[in-house]
Amino acid sequence: MKTKLQAILIKQSQYSESSLILQFFSLQQGTISVIAKGIRKKSEKQQLLPLCEYELLAYEPKEQGLWLFSEANITRNFSVYPGSATWAAAETGLELISHLIIPQEDIATIYNLTITYLEYLKKVKNNAILIFWRFLNRITILSGIGNPLSNCCICNNVISLPAAYLKSKGGFVCENCLPEIYPNDALLILSPPARKILLLLPEIGNHLEEITLNRSIVNEINTAFALYWQAHHKQTLHLKGLSVLAQFYNA
Ligand SMILES: [Zn+2]
Structure with missing residues (x-):
């Protein structure tokens, strides 16, 4: 049966010469993988953009497995940002989502938070990683730890x-x-700057311009969050996007 979903495209990967596997975060089903047969042979207009939200029509698998793509129409475009660091922050946010196992009752909350995050980033020119940390902290709370x-x-x-993190x-x-x-x-x-950022995190959107970051501050905060995640979820949180984001700051 064909199902209509509201879904953000997390990423697409090549499956064959003509097909793609699409990973979506959907409001109704959480994270799903969809096979889109023949999509790579279609016109440019019919190609999908990662980070955007779609009204997706797909066939649900009978058992666990891949959904089958039918069509998708864009509803909200989150593929354009003021700079590449902001784009990387958006992508890292979705990478974080792709690592979560989300109980059905929490999907809508996390979906709406993700939409708010992507929408907010559209206006962020500098220091988008600060908004990423706020998102990470909210997701950490919602993940139950x-x-x-x-x-x-x-x-x-x-x-x-x-003042410190105690492993x-x-x-x-x-x-x-x-x-x-x-x-x-x-x-x-x-360090004092890392302490101040964590203190201001809930309202960090008001302080984007006044904070000066460097790579060691970025690494401190990334490490502290990763250690907390690991200690309480008993699994490592390895986000490739975080090392990309760190590269925007001088060592
Ligand atoms: Zn104390």
């Missing part, structure tokens, strides 16, 4: 300023507790 930035992993108080406890440490911890390999002390 709590808000890494809410409470100190030592004193459990609400964190006023995240052995799997959490961030507040300013007050940091002096009590003997520095060791498990302690990742954050």
Whole structure:
């Protein structure tokens, strides 16, 4: 049976000379893979654009497997951004989505958050990675492992300023507790700019122009989020897009 889906194209990969495998994030079914037979032989107008939202018509597989593409009409275009770093942030956001196992009841929330993220990025000229981190933090919360930035992993108080990440406890440490911890390999002390970014993260959209980033700050924050994800989901979060994004900043 043909099903109508509202779906964002995450990526397309070559299947044969004429066919593609399309990975979509759909509002109704979450992430699905669709085989589009013969699509590469069709006109340029009929080719699909990654990051865009489509009204997708496809045939549902009988068991687990590939959906069969019928047609797609673009509903929202998220393929154009003010710069390549912003485009990379959009793509990395979808790469993050492609790694999630989303329970049916959470699909709509995450879908709408993703649309909001892509829409927001259209206006972001500089430092789009800051918006990516805000998205990553929201997805981390929605993935069921709590808000890494809410409470100190030592004193459990609400964190006023995240000062470090403590691997052995799997959490961030507040300013007050940091002096009590003997520095060791498990302690990742954050630089002042990284602390400020994490503090401002919920409202980071208001601070895009005033923050100056470099690659070491980018790596600190990427590492802290990745460690938190790994500690609580018991699996690594390896996003290729993050190393691309880091390259936009000087070492
Ligand atoms: Zn504390």
